[in-house]
Amino acid sequence: MDAAGNLLDRRVLAMWWSMAGAQAVCVGLVGGLAVWLAPVPAALVVVLVLLAVVAAVLIPPLRYRRWRYRLRERDLSLSRGALWQVRTLIPFDRIQFVESRRGPLDRIFGLNVLVVYTAAGRAAHIPGLNTSQAEAVREELSKVAGTLSV
């Protein structure tokens, strides 16, 4: 797949790591409880927790490296995914509206999320844009959305 396009802001990596870390901790806690309260083999739980930790360490950078967004002449093209690799193509004239979001976590890391909708529903969810990136993409999309006719 093509490697051209814009990367997300680097801070998103820290956000993903912290989220994945929290998930791994949760897996550890649930596993510990399971061993303590129910007859679950400890070895199984150890393997699961190790898997969760490895995934938490490895997947965010993989995902970061693969995330690309590109505003082309007539479409928005995305390429993303660590395990499920997905390429998305959204023609400008099919875009219904663009939404920007900031969740609590996004605010902590100073990031923005852009969501693009077509008539078929949510077409793109671009996380981890810094404010100027988000501004630029939104500006560009609002300029072109639904204006080009094929």
Add this chain to the structure above:
Amino acid sequence: MWSIESGVRYGVGLIILAFNAGSTLRWWIPPAAAAMVVPSVVRYMRFRYEVTGDALVVQGGLLSQWRRVIPLARIQSVEVVQKLRHRMLDVVELRVEAAGGRATEAALVALDPAEADRLRSVLLRRTEAAPGDAHEEPSLAHLHPRDLLLAGVTGGRVAVIAALLGYGEQFLSDDQTAALFDGVRSLGASGLVVALWAGMVILSISVAISLVATVLVYWDFTVRREGDRLVVTRGLLERRRAIVPLHRVQAVELLENPLRRALGLAALSVVVAGQAGQDRQQQETGVLLPIARRAEALEVAAAVLGAPGPVAAAPLQPAPVSSLVRRLTIAAVGSLVAVAAGTVAGGALAPVSVAAGLLAVAWSFAGWRSLGHTVAGEHVVVRRGALVRKTTILRAANIQHLLLVTSPTQRPFGLATVRLCIPRANPRAVDLELRRAENRFAELTGRLTGVAPPG
């Protein structure tokens, strides 16, 4: 109509109460009845609708007043419903569906049929080629009672049971079947008889349910084309008349369950933008043909999509062998894990997990065989589904956005899936060779953006 509805709803309860309650309670009943009826009367008096310029304005409200303006251009379809209680009063309900909403945007619950007809043609005026020129064309399809019987017998539950029996027969070895019979026989002759009877009863009950449901819902089913709209009328107790503007049709789905596939039969439904697809009634509205011979169904599909006849019958590109290998590998790994778990958990579970494994293998084979896709002229055809085979035919121009997905299990086998996102459906060409998937993706990108794909 509202006062009648609530009158019926609460009246029964009141009558029952009147009989059961002691004499001390009785004088409460008239005020209670009034409390039930008055809000309906007020609602009726407050309810207004009118068509002003290019919008439908509906207002009403009991305590808080509301007013809704629906631009005519946003109206996707108009449905006329006549339930039993409507029939008693000779009125109809008009439901207006607009783009973007999840529920019905406006329901005019009781209209004079003539007024409903007038309103419908006003609301859909924009979508009509020439108003008043809706000359009656011969119906695209009409179902006779015997077709309905066939549909009921081969539909839904029955087909699933029959298919399971069929699969079971193919993959259970003889001595396992014999063991099963031995088990039954050990209960004595009466045990066998009871088991057989139980099976028969379950089967006939499900056939009966399916039959009754089919007859009630699809009685006198007719599809007619009027100008650039599709008119579907159906129903025994509850007559329904649905109007679908043809240009709102996003795709046509041909559904074949195993039993119907064996008999060369299929059902056909349309995917329409802006139609509330959540509840069952609306899904039934999408049915274009509850049952028909496959070739016939394909003809109707082509007519609805405005496609040249051959498109619907175009040969599909089968999925590559690597897709079968992938599916079998997944099934084998899954079965091994299941067998191992079964053995660990205790010997008694082992046969079950072996059977499950065999079923998984059969499933992956059936799933692979049904895969297919093609691009024919302006249309894309994709097919998938292990048990119920679903063929989706859509106009390439209706695709909103495209996805090319490679899952972790597809990557080692060099496969990918192209998803064609259209409103209200999720067609996808599954398990294409990566190279071919990329070509399709590029080709469709070119079509959507009007830029020729490079190379």
